[in-house]
Amino acid sequence: MSNVRDYMIRTMNSVTPDDSIRKAIILMYRSEQSVLPVVNHQNLFVGTIYSNNILKNIIPESFGFLDSSRLFYEVNEAVENLKYVKDEKVEKYMARNRDAVKEDSDMKKLADIMLNNKESVLFVTNDNGFLRGFIERSNLLHYLLDETESKTAAEE
Amino acid sequence: MITTVTLNPAIDREYFVDKNEVMKNQFIYNDEDLKIYPGGKGLISAINFKSLGYQDVQNIGFVGGKQGMFFEKMVQKQDIISNYIYTESEIRNNVKIIGREPATYTQYNDYTYRVEKEEVKELIVRFKRSISESKCILISGSVPEGVDFDIYQRLIKIAKDKGKHVFLQASGEALKLALKSNPDIVTPYFKHHKTILDMEMNDKEDYIRAGKEIQKQGAKRVMIPFHCDRLLFDKNGDVYQLSPKGYCIVNWLGSSDAYNTGYLDYAFQTEDFDFLEANLRGGAAALWIAENKEIYLQNREDYNSYLDRLEINKLEV
Numbered sequence: 272m273s274n275v276r277d278y279m280i281r282t283m284n285s286v287t288p289d290d291s292i293r294k295a296i297i298l299m300y301r302s303e304q305s306v307l308p309v310v311n312h313q314n315l316f317v318g319t320i321y322s323n324n325i326l327k328n329i330i331p332e333s334f335g336f337l338d339s340s341r342l343f344y345e346v347n348e349a350v351e352n353l354k355y356v357k358d359e360k361v362e363k364y365m366a367r368n369r370d371a372v373k374e375d376s377d378m379k380k381l382a383d384i385m386l387n388n389k390e391s392v393l394f395v396t397n398d399n400g401f402l403r404g405f406i407e408r409s410n411l412l413h414y415l416l417d418e419t420e421s422k423t424a425a426e427e
Numbered sequence: 428m429i430t431t432v433t434l435n436p437a438i439d440r441e442y443f444v445d446k447n448e449v450m451k452n453q454f455i456y457n458d459e460d461l462k463i464y465p466g467g468k469g470l471i472s473a474i475n476f477k478s479l480g481y482q483d484v485q486n487i488g489f490v491g492g493k494q495g496m497f498f499e500k501m502v503q504k505q506d507i508i509s510n511y512i513y514t515e516s517e518i519r520n521n522v523k524i525i526g527r528e529p530a531t532y533t534q535y536n537d538y539t540y541r542v543e544k545e546e547v548k549e550l551i552v553r554f555k556r557s558i559s560e561s562k563c564i565l566i567s568g569s570v571p572e573g574v575d576f577d578i579y580q581r582l583i584k585i586a587k588d589k590g591k592h593v594f595l596q597a598s599g600e601a602l603k604l605a606l607k608s609n610p611d612i613v614t615p616y617f618k619h620h621k622t623i624l625d626m627e628m629n630d631k632e633d634y635i636r637a638g639k640e641i642q643k644q645g646a647k648r649v650m651i652p653f654h655c656d657r658l659l660f661d662k663n664g665d666v667y668q669l670s671p672k673g674y675c676i677v678n679w680l681g682s683s684d685a686y687n688t689g690y691l692d693y694a695f696q697t698e699d700f701d702f703l704e705a706n707l708r709g710g711a712a713a714l715w716i717a718e719n720k721e722i723y724l725q726n727r728e729d730y731n732s733y734l735d736r737l738e739i740n741k742l743e744v
Contacts, residue, residue, distance in 0.1 A: 280503055281503055281506065281507065281508040281509065282499075282503065282508065282509045282510070283485060283508055283509070283510035283553075283557055284509075284510075284511070287556070294549075298513065301513035302496075302513055303496065310556065311556075312555070312556050313556060313559045314556045314557055314559050314560070397483075401559075401560055403483075403508065404508065
């Protein structure tokens with residue numbers, strides 16, 4: 272049986288609810304992660320901050336429907352909105368979901384959670400809820416490829 | 428969870444050539460002649476702890492730029508939990524050219540890495556929340572440009588306020604200031620300084636005086652490298668000398684990190700801590716690295732077989 276710990280990425284890259292949106296944005300682009308875990312001051316996982324959610328809040332009306340004639344106006348509006356939003360706290364924009372997976376969970380269970388929730392990234396915790404890292408669709412595909420190839424090898 | 432701290436990481440690149448000559452193009456076709464690995468004292472110990480079977484080992488520090496991302500991938504490949512503050516500036520690359528015939532060693536040390544004040548502030552915040560699961564913190568190595576020398580003092584204070592044990596390997600001003608926060612174990616190193624606490628180190632008496640002074644200024648236990656030996660300063664004031672017997676050194680790189688790992692591994696595994704036994708384990712681990720062309724430890728059995736090649740004598744001081 273393969274566990275999440277066999278395929279996950281181990282990193283503590285995270286923000287806290289008290290951190291500013293500016294800090295979250297800087298961390299997102301420097302770490303090349305558009306979704307970050309939110310932890311409390313003990314490093315316990317408490318939620319998720321999505322870059323999409325920040326964008327939705329700075330281009331509130333037309334996010335996802337930008338047409339080229341309004342693009343310039345929308346970008347300017349986003350820049351103006353971000354002036355205020357960047358100093359606000361992560362807690363205002365984070366999702367307080369608890370969809371983290373445990374590092375010793377079965378990879379089969381992970382496939383189920385990831386596909387049902389349409390999440391591209393799931394954060395990984397230990398049994399006590401402390402952050403350990405994340406697992407994403409490419410890791411799931413890696414696992415599935417390993418399974419396919421070991422099954423093929425067994426049949427041969 | 429074991430926490431190690433590496434503030435000044437580097438990507439180390441080793442190129443092996445037949446003969447290292449100036450103004451000559453070299454071509455490397457063999458994988459074995461090119462080694463690229465993540466460097467940094469705390470990190471090497473972290474990799475050692477993983478090899479010894481510890482499940483959760485994290486490395487805290489700075490990385491920067493695209494090369495920082497590459498560094499982090501190499502760390503994660505070792506199953507270490509990366510816990511880095513991403514800086515604007517690119518991290519360092521150290522280049523080593525090793526010639527076989529004649530045996531030569533040319534090293535280009537990169538000290539261009541720079542960390543900004545805001546990034547240091549962020550490290551402090553991250554460190555505070557990241558050590559909650561650790562009983563012991565290993566802080567080791569140099570301090571990058573832009574980081575004040577009191578950084579170790581600040582990190583140790585945070586850890587001590589939370590009741591953690593701190594093992595410090597440092598040098599120069601950073602070491603001097605760090606003692607104010609009372610680290611539990613201190614081992615100075617000499618990469619950039621031939622002094623300890625501004626005292627010139629010439630003969631054994633100088634080293635003994637320095638060890639005593641480090642204890643006076645705040646450390647409980649001290650281990651000072653003395654040529655190929657170590658001078659050990661126990662918390663009750665006793666001083667010992669640890670010496671290897673009949674050794675043949677082929678590699679220094681990673682030996683002091685192995686020492687730290689062997690010492691702490693013993694401390695983690697026993698309920699009846701003995702300072703001399705801990706140093707024997709550390710010494711055996713360092714000797715194994717020094718006599719083998721390895722940077723990282725592989726298992727306890729390897730270096731425990733070196734235990735009978737070490738002796739400890741009490742010094743009258």
